[in-house]
Amino acid sequence: MTRLRRLLQAFQILTEAAGKWTWVWLGLLLWQGLLPVGTVYLTKTLVDGLVVALPLGTQGISLLIWPVTGMASLLLLGELGQSALGWVRAYQAERVRDYISLLIHRQSTRLDLAFYETPNYHDQLHQARGEASQRSLALLESWGQLFQNGMSFLSMFVVLSTYALWLPLLLLIGTLPAFYVLLVFNRQHYRWWKETTPERRWTEYYDLMLTQKVVAAEVRIFDLGEHFTTIYQSIRKTLRQQRLRLLRNQSLGRLGASALGLGVSGAAMAWMFWRSLQGLASLGDLALFYQAFNRGQTLMRSLLGSLSEIHQSGLFLENLFTFLQLEPQLQDPKSPKPMPSKLERGIEVEGVYFRYPGSQSWALENLDLFLPAGKFTAIIGDNGAGKSTLIKLLCRFYQPERGRILLDQSKLEEFSVEELRSMITVLFQWPVNYQATVTENIAMGDLKSPIEETRVRAAAVMAGAEETINRLHQRYDTLLGTAFVKGTDLSGGEWQRIALARAFYRQAPIILLDEPTSALDPWAELEWVSRFRKVSEGKTSLLITHRLNLARHADLIYVMRNGQIVESGSHNELLASSGSYAHSWKAQLQQQPIAI
Numbered sequence: 001m002t003r004l005r006r007l008l009q010a011f012q013i014l015t016e017a018a019g020k021w022t023w024v025w026l027g028l029l030l031w032q033g034l035l036p037v038g039t040v041y042l043t044k045t046l047v048d049g050l051v052v053a054l055p056l057g058t059q060g061i062s063l064l065i066w067p068v069t070g071m072a073s074l075l076l077l078g079e080l081g082q083s084a085l086g087w088v089r090a091y092q093a094e095r096v097r098d099y100i101s102l103l104i105h106r107q108s109t110r111l112d113l114a115f116y117e118t119p120n121y122h123d124q125l126h127q128a129r130g131e132a133s134q135r136s137l138a139l140l141e142s143w144g145q146l147f148q149n150g151m152s153f154l155s156m157f158v159v160l161s162t163y164a165l166w167l168p169l170l171l172l173i174g175t176l177p178a179f180y181v182l183l184v185f186n187r188q189h190y191r192w193w194k195e196t197t198p199e200r201r202w203t204e205y206y207d208l209m210l211t212q213k214v215v216a217a218e219v220r221i222f223d224l225g226e227h228f229t230t231i232y233q234s235i236r237k238t239l240r241q242q243r244l245r246l247l248r249n250q251s252l253g254r255l256g257a258s259a260l261g262l263g264v265s266g267a268a269m270a271w272m273f274w275r276s277l278q279g280l281a282s283l284g285d286l287a288l289f290y291q292a293f294n295r296g297q298t299l300m301r302s303l304l305g306s307l308s309e310i311h312q313s314g315l316f317l318e319n320l321f322t323f324l325q326l327e328p329q330l331q332d333p334k335s336p337k338p339m340p341s342k343l344e345r346g347i348e349v350e351g352v353y354f355r356y357p358g359s360q361s362w363a364l365e366n367l368d369l370f371l372p373a374g375k376f377t378a379i380i381g382d383n384g385a386g387k388s389t390l391i392k393l394l395c396r397f398y399q400p401e402r403g404r405i406l407l408d409q410s411k412l413e414e415f416s417v418e419e420l421r422s423m424i425t426v427l428f429q430w431p432v433n434y435q436a437t438v439t440e441n442i443a444m445g446d447l448k449s450p451i452e453e454t455r456v457r458a459a460a461v462m463a464g465a466e467e468t469i470n471r472l473h474q475r476y477d478t479l480l481g482t483a484f485v486k487g488t489d490l491s492g493g494e495w496q497r498i499a500l501a502r503a504f505y506r507q508a509p510i511i512l513l514d515e516p517t518s519a520l521d522p523w524a525e526l527e528w529v530s531r532f533r534k535v536s537e538g539k540t541s542l543l544i545t546h547r548l549n550l551a552r553h554a555d556l557i558y559v560m561r562n563g564q565i566v567e568s569g570s571h572n573e574l575l576a577s578s579g580s581y582a583h584s585w586k587a588q589l590q591q592q593p594i595a596i
């Protein structure tokens with residue numbers, strides 16, 4: 001029942017994708033489906049006409065004019081129908097492929113970030129994406145064939161039942177073993193395909209390691225090419241052997257089933273010859289029977305073949321539907337609170353505990369902190385202290401397991417996720433280098449409104465990216481990245497400035513920056529921080545950094561360790577308290593006299 005519902009769902013997707021062309025397609029299939037019975041009848045008329053006309057010599061020609069003209073017209077119309085069907089199918093195929101990609105892409109961006117943390121999600125995505133459009137098209141094709149061949153078979157069924165009712169049944173029985181073999185193989189193949197998803201994803205991973213620019217330099221210097229190739233080939237070998245074994249078993253099964261089918265048609269033909277020898281059937285009857293039985297058998301085979309294809313495609317499409325039905329866990333409340341346009345009090349994090357999905361250890365453990373509205377706060381801390389995790393929670397990519405985060409005294413989950421995120425601009429620790437022009441790279445910070453050149457330039461100035469941009473051959477119109485023709489690459493620090501400009505382009509009241517200067521030199525860093533103070537005036541900003549030189553400019557500094565705040569205060573207060581901040585500050589002074 002579920003399977004039937006799934007098949008109807010798949011059909012619905014296909015009609016949504018192809019629109020009115022689905023009906024044109026069905027009309028053409030009906031037409032093509034009815035053609036064979038017409039041909040069979042005309043063959044009988046022609047043969048019977050020939051039997052009468054031949055003894056009359058040339059005078060008998062008039063008896064043959066209609067059957068011959070009819071036959072020629074049918075053949076011509078058949079060809080026309082076939083060409084039209086080919087075109088409509090190609091059109092549908094394109095639409096269906098794009099529509100399914102659209103569904104998958106929309107769903108991928110709708111789901112929580114947490115989904116990306118689990119291998120299960122990647123398997124599901126791989127399964128949904130890998131075969132979805134291919135299988136939907138196969139389903140479309142199979143339905144078409146089922147419909148067309150079903151029509152033809154029904155008409156042949158009527159023709160054959162005029163000789164004996166058991167003949168069509170014999171056709172059915174002769175094809176059943178082959179159908180059974182197909183069903184069994186479909187299941188085996190699907191099970192194998194699903195179970196080996198992780199292996200196939202590993203091969204994709206090694207393929208990327210061998211072909212992508214980001215890893216090309218390391219692969220060469222550490223001579224990893226042969227290592228990755230060997231692993232790739234070894235996984236592929238196992239997969240290949242398993243699949244070939246499945247195919248070999250299927251071929252053997254199919255061979256046995258076909259032999260049985262041949263036996264059945266031989267018996268039916270023998271019966272008909274016997275009848276004609278007894279004078280119970282004319283020559284035309286014999287020709288009609290031969291054609292009808294022969295075609296009937298082919299039709300029956302492809303009919304059952306289509307059913308088996310539908311069964312198989314249904315199995316594969318199950319993954320697409322499972323994926324499309326995944327629901328984000330972070331849902332908007334029924335009636336979200338209106339978002340304040342400006343923060344009055346600030347953001348409070350109270351007793352927050354958080355573990356990443358599947359992880360046993362706390363990334364944040366009883367975290368308490370306050371980001372005052374309109375102030376510049378900095379967090380410093382060891383690697384793995386939980387600083388980036390805090391940013392992810394503030395953006396509501398995840399939900400704390402315990403504790404709460406308040407924005408102007410309302411819990412984050414009381415707001416709509418989209419509205420909350422539009423209040424925040426973020427520079428992540430590893431920003432994305434988009435293969436797009438400089439303007440687009442910056443304007444991607446806020447594509448909700450049309451791109452404004454003046455805003456783009458202002459953001460570039462704020463991020464200290466203008467000098468770099470002015471050096472580029474087409475300035476703001478230069479395509480960044482080298483994956484496409486005419487693209488230009490930037491240095492790590494230059495890319496970071498572009499990403500920062502993107503963050504500034506979005507004029508949001510909350511600014512979260514995760515190590516924004518990690519790729520900048522110390523001189524640029526100091527210049528950057530004084531500019532940032534001006535840019536962020538009146539905004540609630542949080543800076544995560546390992547550089548005490550930057551943190552010291554903040555109104556409030558937190559020191560984080562093992563998911564907790566261990567020290568807090570202004571630069572001077574922290575120095576006076578002689579804790580780990582003061583200790584690190586002194587150590588840094590001794591090591592980096594130039595940077596201060």
Ligand SMILES: Nc1ncnc2c1ncn2[C@@H]1O[C@H](COP(=O)(O)OP(=O)(O)OP(=O)(O)O)[C@@H](O)[C@H]1O
Pocket residue numbers: 117356357359362363381382383384385386387388389390429
């Ligand atoms: N996606 C993840 N899944 C599981 N654990 C994670 C994930 N991301 C981070 N962690 C773990 O959570 C803890 C906090 O990580 P986080 O990235 O917040 O540290 P951080 O303070 O930003 O470190 P760094 O200074 O190195 O950037 C670490 O122990 C880390 O191993």
